[in-house]
Amino acid sequence: MxxxxxxxxxxxxxxxxxxxxxxxxxxxxxxxxxxLHTPLCDLLDVRYPILNAGIGWAAGPELAAAVSNAGGFGVLGGGSSPIELVAARIAKTRSLTSAPFGVNVIIAETDPGDDVLLRDLIAAISELDVAAIVLFWGDPTPYVDAPHRHHKKVLIQVGSAAEAKAAVAAGVDAVIVQGFEAGGHVRGTTSIWELLPETVR
Structure with a gap:
């Protein structure tokens, strides 16, 4: 080109x-x-500020590696799977790219003890060969320290300006704003065109 x-x-x-x-x-x-160069490029050490959605098993090693190899930031779907499965998917992704990529983890705490399981999962992922953990659907506060101790970035997807401000206060490195136009799990309740300006004020 x-x-x-x-x-x-x-x-x-x-x-x-x-x-x-x-x-x-x-x-x-x-x-x-x-x-297309933005501060996010510097934060994630990528050429383009483009991430794929870490949608469960659909965002597998091949997709995450392809995005990273093209200059974006690939995100591997992790959901809340057992660490053995996530570790195997991380290893497969790393075999396909030498570029930075991350893992998505859904932090919805729906059952008693979920917070402990999620903290253990995120702590274990933080020790593996990933550049960032991308959180979704919950309060990131309990999950920021472990990745930061291992020099990993923490991003979170939010659906409101209030969530974005709370996430920044919790110490995340970047916020992904989601409007109701999104696919998959939708947390946003307003249009991205209204939410984005409100979030970056």
Missing amino acids: VLTHPRIGADLRPSTRPGAGTGTVGPDNRRVRSS
């Missing part, structure tokens, strides 16, 4: 230098940042 920068009219090709990261290299060998 050949890219042309609209202001300088130069032929820009994606950098092939090892560890080049985001952006492209112009005719004078100086880095030109991609217009």
Whole structure:
């Protein structure tokens, strides 16, 4: 693919230098940042701020690895599966990519003792070869410390501005805002076009 920068009219090709990261290299060998470069790219060490949804078994190793290999951040579906299954899926994903990827964990506490099981699961995942844990459907507060101790990022998907603010207060590294247009498990109750501006104020 050949890219042309609209202001300088130069032929820009994606950098092939090892560890080049985001952006492209112009005719004078100086880095030109991609217009898709955002702080999330720096946080997750990816080229594009694009994540796939970690939808249960549908978001398997092949999908997560493909997204990461294309420059996004692949998210492996973990749900609340036993650690043995999650570890095997992480190992399979790692065999398909050397790029960063994460694991999705649903933190809905529906039965007594769920909080303990989830803390143990997240602590165990935190020791494995993943860059981040992506949480969904609950309060992230009890689940932030273990990943951070292992230098893993914590993201959470939320459905309201109030949840986003509470998640930031809990210490998450990034918030994913979900409107009611989303598929799968839907936590959002308003349109993303209303919720997003309210969240980033």
